[in-house]
Amino acid sequence: PFKKDFLLELSLLKVMVLKYFENTTPINLRTDGWTVFGIQMYLVMQYVDQFYPDQKLLGSFSKFWGLKKYSISQSSFNDQYALLHKYSVMNNLDQSLDTPLDALTRYNAEISNRYKAGLGLQMLDDYLGEEIVNSAISKYFINNTTTFDSAISFQSIIQSHAKDSLSWYFDEYVSTRNRVDYSISSVKSKADSLKITIRNKTNTSIPIPIMGLINDSVISKKWI
Secondary structure, eight states, X not given: OOOHHHHHHHHHHHHHHHHHHHHHOOOOHHHHHHHHHHHHHHHHHHHHHHHOTTOBTTGXXXXXXXXXXSGGGGOBTTXXXXXXXXXXXXXXXXXXXXXXXXXXXXXXXXXXXXHHHHHHHHHHHHHHOTTHHHHHHHHHHHHHHHOOSSOOOHHHHHHHHOSSOOHIIIIIIITOOOOOXXXXXXXXXXXXXXXXXXXXXXXXXXXXXXXXXXXXXXXXXEEO
């Protein structure tokens, strides 16, 4: 369902990122794999968003008459990463991102944890804005290329760019299997406003965005 040159581009990009790490930095993939694979998948998602914004999850199959009526046919190519990670979560097979590489199951090592790490950086990019994640990735490459005695952590670099603490990201999203489960428990309208009550079912401190939409356009957004 996908053109060969498209698949080749993504394969080359994945290999180039890993080879750059291996050849220029003293990073240990066994312990820092979530950072390396997270950056790898984040860059792949950014690449697809920039150069193939209309690419669908099912590729050319999304145009088949038997599939067109299903919502999955309208899902973007990058939606696959959340779906495949959720597979391990729904089956209670997921492991924390900072689990050493040799202690991960094969599915988590090769698919689920890599995708969760990439999705986490994508969430951070949305949360922080101002190209902070991209700037932190650049500095992470540069600093570790010139530092041979010990690796400079991605956490310290990105935290230095953030205005508030990112402990929720590194202490929960990276280091635990805590579930994120919010619901809207009540909505009250008053004049031109809405009063919304959000219920956090798992007491996790990981934030979520609350958005207001008109048709398919986002007109307001606030992180809770």
